Amino acid sequence: MLSVGLTGGIGAGKSEVARLFASYGAVLVDSDRIAREVVAPGTEGLAAVVAEFGPEVLAADGSLDRPALGAIVFADEDRRKALNAIVHPLVGRRSAELRQHAAPSAIVVNDVPLLTENGLAAAYDLVVVVDAAPDTQLDRLVRLRGMSEDDARARMAAQATREQRLAVADLVIDNDGPLEALEPQVRAAWRTLAERAGGC
Known part of the structure; x- marks a missing residue:
């Protein structure tokens, strides 16, 4: 591989x-797509993001309000690092799972x-x-x-x-x-x- x-x-x-x-x-392993999956409603990722950033980063339907979160993290490097510390390990774990299923060639x-x-x-x-x-x-x-x-x-x-x-x-x-x-x-x-x- x-x-x-x-x-x-x-x-x-x-x-x-x-x-x-x-x-x-x-075989495409798309980190952006996986990053959305790991903070979907009902996931541990979304719960951790809300615990860190507060309920104001939630949309009315309970999903992540990406523009609201983006406004916070792109203006403050420390907040961006806090988000990455939550999301990146989850993305890495899921990416590894996908790679394990790829054929040897x-x-x-x-x-x-x-x-x-x-x-x-x-x-x-x-x-x-x-x-x-x-x-x-x-x-x-x-x-x-x-x-x-x-x-x-x-x-x-x-x-x-x-x-x-x-x-x-x-x-x-x-x-x-x-x-x-x-x-x-x-x-x-x-x-x-x-x-x-x-x-x-």
Whole structure:
């Protein structure tokens, strides 16, 4: 099994790259999706978040009010660390369970937004970084996701720098251009991963 860490800054296009890898046959372990699952209503994760941050982070239906929580943690590094201390172990445990079910010949792509920030590069056989210039990230977050510029900048500032991400990369996929320029690069990266998996 080849274990690949996939990361990139917010707005860089990592999710689209993950989707393409999955379409080629990768086993995708999506940390963002798992992070939502572990704080779903009725979970120990949600109970712990409410105990830490108070009932104001709950929506009327009892689910996590992500914008309310985001407003707290993206403005205060200590609060963000407190949230990560709750969520990250739960995500790690669930991710490990998913990897255990993969076939020995599988290419497992671990979609990990905070791979660089949490010093996880050494946990994978290869690290793929989806790269885009900060101005491109900002434009996508404001124009495509509807964020305010201040919110987008705060979220970008909470992540590793472009240089820090590139420093841990074994493969870099440049997503500074249009979407149609992305697929050929991802397919080429997939061929490299397949070759590496064949040699494992």
